[in-house]
Amino acid sequence: MARSTFNKQQSIGSEQRQQTVELNCFERLLSLFNLRDNRGEDSGDWTYIERPTNFSVKSRKASDLIVPEESEIRIFVGGQTTFFGITLTSYPYPENEYTMKCQHILKPDKDDPIAGKMKIRDNDELISLHGIFLPFKTHDKVLDMFKEIKVDGETLTKMVVRRKTRLNKLKWYELLTILAPGSRTAEVVTVLNHEKHKLRKKDINNLKSESVHFYKVPGTQRYLMIDDTGLDAKHISDDTSDDAKLMIKTMKMCVNNKKSQMHFYASLRDKARSRYISVDGNDGRIFLADEPHWFEHRSDGNRTQFVVEGMNLNLAYDHAIDDVATTRAEFMFEEFSQSQQLEEQLAV
Known part of the structure; x- marks a missing residue:
């Protein structure tokens, strides 16, 4: 038995x-045939969402779930805005994720020919526009950047997108387009010229963006500044040189092969002499150099953190010694673009 x-x-x-x-x-x-999405559910449509490894939607309460923002993309043509034929959906990263802000997904209108001529496909992830990396931008900021596109028949519009294939591989493309006002009543915008270039790994890791900023020490009226005396955090006065006030931030991207995760690095230099803020790899001492030093770049809103890779040090203002230094404690500068009025930031 x-x-x-x-x-x-x-x-x-x-x-x-x-x-x-x-x-x-x-x-x-x-x-293999892309009929099942990342959650194991049958799906004929999907969106690639690169979540941090320590973040799981299923493990969070319903009230904590991240809600995407969705809007029609509009551009200026003839002094008024018009629908660009593409919808932008932005998926915010968790609030404790300081490396990126949002993932921006494009969905072209099937009845609008513009997106088709620009070779934009459904669920393309928008990585950069006008040479600016977008994972650090909010949904509204990206919409504003599209309104800066010039529809004049001369200016080249540059976009970088990545798309997921049916074999779950990611391919990167640079889309170059010249837009002009439409020649017919029903055609508001026309594509004069378009090129699509597939990006290889070395092309992706060579992508860079450059922008000009003020960096303010939180809770003070001190700003990062490079002048004849070197690097310091000083109060900005009316007679301070504009070139000394401004810092040029260059960003580059590196992509992890296995998970295709994006990592961003930044260098800082002054506008006048192009001297880069650098850190000695042995003792953490700060000095100015002719070649860029690449910090790990993290951001939270207008707050930016520059981390010395491999040393667990942060670029910071040390109140105890009244000087710019490296510290193991987390420190974030307030970042303001050159276009923002400096008077507003100087107001007490």
């Missing part, structure tokens, strides 16, 4: 293992 029961249990266990193997093979077949 015991032997019979044992044989029966063995048979049941064998059948269950066989069903598991068959199911796993079936799931792999579905994933």
Whole structure:
């Protein structure tokens, strides 16, 4: 009797293992043809969302779930805004994720020919526009940047997108377009010229963006400044040189091969002499150099953190010594663009 029961249990266990193997093979077949999304549910449509490894939507309460923002992209043509034929959906990263702000996904209108001529596809992830990396920008800021596109038949509009293939691989493309006002009443915008270039790994890791900023020490009226005396955090006065006030931030991107995760690095230099803020790899001492030093770049709103890679040090203002230094404590400068009125930031 015991032997019979044992044989029966063995048979049941064998059948269950066989069903598991068959199911796993079936799931792999579905994933090969892109019929199953990341959560294991059948799906004919998907959006690639690069979540931090320590973040799981399923583990969070319903009230904490991240809600995407969705808006039509509009551009200026003839002094008024018009629908660009593309919808932008932005998925915010968690509030504790300081490396990036949002993931921006494009959805072209099937009835609008502009996106088709620009080779934009459904679910393309927008990485950069006008040479500016967008994962650090909010939904509204990206919409504003599209309104800066010049529809004059001469200016080149540059976009970098990445798209997921049916084999779950990511491909990167640079889209170059010249837009002009439409020649017919029904055609508000026309594409004069367009080029699409597939980007290789070395092309992706060579992508850079440059912008000009003020960097303010939080809670003070001190700003990062490079002048004849070197690097310091000083109060800005009316007679302070504009070039000394401004810092040029150059950003570059590196992509992890295995998970295709984006990592961003930044260098800082003054506008006048192009002297870069650098850190000695042995003792953490700050000095100015002719070549860029690449900090890990993290941001939270208008607050920016510059981390010395491999040393667990942050570029900071040390109140104890009244000087710019490196510290193990987290420190973030307030970042303001050159276009923002400096008088507003100087107001007490």
